[in-house]
Amino acid sequence: HWYEVKQTQSEGFFKDLNSSRTRETISYFPKIYYRMKEGLLSIRVQISLGKYQEQLLKLEKKLESGLYCELVEKELKDSYVEYTLLYDMIANRIGIDEVVAENGTLRLMKNQVWAYDSLPHMLIAGGTGGGKTYFLLTIIEALLKSDAELFILDPKNADLADLGTVMPHVYSQKEEISACVEDFYERMIARSKAMKEMPNYKPGENYAYLGLPPNFLIFDEYVAYMGANRFPTSIE
Numbered sequence: 001h002w003y004e005v006k007q008t009q010s011e012g013f014f015k016d017l018n019s020s021r022t023r024e025t026i027s028y029f030p031k032i033y034y035r036m037k038e039g040l041l042s043i044r045v046q047i048s049l050g051k052y053q054e055q056l057l058k059l060e061k062k063l064e065s066g067l068y069c070e071l072v073e074k075e076l077k078d079s080y081v082e083y084t085l086l087y088d089m090i091a092n093r094i095g096i097d098e099v100v101a102e103n104g105t106l107r108l109m110k111n112q113v114w115a116y117d118s119l120p121h122m123l124i125a126g127g128t129g130g131g132k133t134y135f136l137l138t139i140i141e142a143l144l145k146s147d148a149e150l151f152i153l154d155p156k157n158a159d160l161a162d163l164g165t166v167m168p169h170v171y172s173q174k175e176e177i178s179a180c181v182e183d184f185y186e187r188m189i190a191r192s193k194a195m196k197e198m199p200n201y202k203p204g205e206n207y208a209y210l211g212l213p214p215n216f217l218i219f220d221e222y223v224a225y226m227g228a229n230r231f232p233t234s235i236e
Contacts, residue, residue, distance in 0.1 A: 002052045004028040030056060039092060039111025041069060043083045047076075057081055086112065096138050101146040104208050106139065117208050133159050136220060147213040151184055153177045155225035160218070177225065184217050191215075 006027040031046040043063065045056050060071045060083060069085035086092075092110040100107055104117030114122060126132050137159070143150055150169060154160035157172040164170035171180050191212070195201055198210055207214065219225075 002030055002055065036087070039086065039088075039109070040072065041067070041085045041087045043085070044080050045083070046080050048079070059083060096141070099138050099142045101142045101148065104214075106142055116214065117206060133220075136160065136218065140218065143216060149213055149215045151180055151215070151217045153180060153217070153219045153225075154221070156221050158220075160220050181217070181219075184215070187215070 004027050005024040007022050008025050009022050028050070030048070030050075030052060033044045035042045043059075045059065047053055047056060057076075059081075060074060063069060063083055063085060064071055067085065067087065069087045070089060071083065072086050073082075073084040075082050075084075086109075089109070092112070094107065094110055098107065104115060106114045106116060108114055116122070124132050124135060140150065140152070140160075140163070144167070150167070152160055152163060152167075152170045154170070154172045155174070155177055161170060161172040164172075169180070171177050191207070195207065195210055195212070200210060202209060
């Protein structure tokens with residue numbers, strides 16, 4: 001438990017009789033607040049340098065298992081820590097055909113979208129057999145239905161490499177992958193310079209503001225590639 005108690009004595013009704021009683025009352029407990037909004041559960045826990053501080057700073061596992069939620073974010077703020085969790089995951093799942101890319105966002109669940117216009121980087125992690133490849137294929141299918149241009153790298157020459165029979169810019173060989181990464185970087189730098197020369201360019205805005213299509217570099221098994229090819233020349 002995270003509370004403290006103290007002994008308090010209460011007087012009896014009759015003053016001339018020794019009928020006072022001692023009982024425990026709570027003298028301290030951490031303040032905990034919660035809010036549910038747009039499919040997310042936010043829990044704020046007060047931190048006050050007490051003896052329970054270490055426990056309160058490491059609640060994510062208990063919250064995930066006890067509430068059957070998935071931790072999305074943990075942030076330490078002034079005098080409290082905030083845990084943000086995704087709840088009711090099964091009920092909020094959607095079908096593959098409902099994963100749609102539009103207006104710079106990609107819907108992943110009923111209550112969860114990836115705003116790639118403002119958050120352009122995504123890291124997909126999970127155990128073997130956890131569905132990472134199917135998730136990637138779902139994202140690729142949704143992006144292909146938009147105006148996005150995709151470059152796909154599969155150093156293990158596995159499932160994603162098979163997409164090369166139906167779409168361009170799919171690479172699985174070491175030299176091809178290195179060349180693609182270098183070319184993608186150069187294209188990015190060139191487009192950034194070109195954007196600044198456009199008449200409607202505005203500092204702080206991105207490609208979407210200028211009506212340009214998004215470009216995606218999808219790198220499967222990145223860690224395995226870097227482990228097998230330490231410091232490849234074109235990515236060094």
